[in-house]
Amino acid sequence: MISLSPPTICNSAGEGRAQVIEFRAARAEVAQAAAELRRAVPDTGAEIIHLEAERQRREQAQREARERAEREKAQQERQRLERMSSRELAQEIARLRPPRVIDLVERDRAVLQAEAERQALQNQHTEAGSAAARARDQAQAWREAHKVQAWFHDKGIGHAPKLRELEQQREEHRAEWQRLGQRIEEASLRVQHVRQQAHQRITAEQEPTLAKLAELEALQKEKARQEREAEAKRLQQQRIEREREEESMAALEHRLAELRAAQEADATQPEPSDDDPRWAAFERTFMHAAQFEHYLSLTVLAAPLAGLKARFAAYMDTAAEQGMTPEMFAQACAKGMAEQERRAMQEQAARDADPKQPQEDSPVSTPTP
Secondary structure: OOOOOOOOOOOOHHHHHHHHHHHHHHHHHHHHHHHHHHHHOOOHHHHHHHHHHHHHHHHHHHHHHHHHHHHHHHHHHHHHHHOOOHHHHHHHHHHHOOOOHHHHHHHOHHHHHHHHHHHHHHHHHHHHHHHHHHHHHHHHHHHHHOHHHHHHHHHOOOOOHHHHHHHHHHHHHHHHHHHHHHHHHHHHHHHHHHHHHHHHHHHHHHHHHHHHHHHHHHHHHHHHHHHHHHHHHHHHHHHHHHHHHHHHHHHHHHHHHHHHHHHHHHHHOOOOOOOOOHHHHHHHHHHHHHHHHOOOOHHHHHHHHHHHHHOHHHHHHHHHHOOOOHHHHHHHHHHHHHHHHHHHHHHHHHHHHOOOOOOOOOOOOOOOO
């Protein structure tokens, strides 16, 4: 940056004029730079505000895009889970279920390090105790081997360097054993503290996963309930269809039994009189008289005529013995059938007029000669 400090007063007039010229040139350069800056950026403050707003707008757009992507991903995940069956959801739950917190605590690096330090101190403590015990045993053995020197040593009359050395080693190891005992207690407290911290941290880390597992378990239970209901409906539908099939088979068997019974009944009846030469004359006269003289319908005539045809030979032989021809027998049968039909209609009308009267079927029987 060009300094705009006033020129130093010099003794020489030439140097003073040179400094003034240099100062004016520098001031002109600064003014020109400021003018160029104003031309490039007319309002510097407004430009800064605009750039800051643009930066915030871009950050907002990026944040919204990330949130939208996360929502779409969550929606796709929900749809994927909803399409699963209860068995697939159970497998997904087993896959996402984290290990037990206590197991993760035991594998935590800080816990392992603290436990290793405590174990190292424990080993040192054990070694110090063993060394103190060895020094004590060695001193006791030396005393047994040198009782007189040991007695003089204890009374202070003489000194036994070996015994003094062993006793000194014992005291040093014992002091080390006590010191390590205190450090082990401190290390145990530290392990406990580290375990608690790891337990809290792992529990907090597993909270989102456990919350998702709770939702999946609720969804899996609902899916299982729906599947049980669907299976029960399917079994119910199968049972209904099976019962319908059984009823249909029973009805079919019943119908077949009826047909077999009808066939057996037909087998016991005499052969139809298709070959009887008298049947043609009888049938022609009977149909004419029944329809055009007594006004009976074909529906009423069909069943009696079929039954009469089956036994026509026997009936006609009986009528012939009484001197009747096929035409006469046909007239008599048509008249008798008309009278029976008329009585049946009268009885039906009486029953309709009096509902309390028991209704009995009055089938039109085949007239006998």
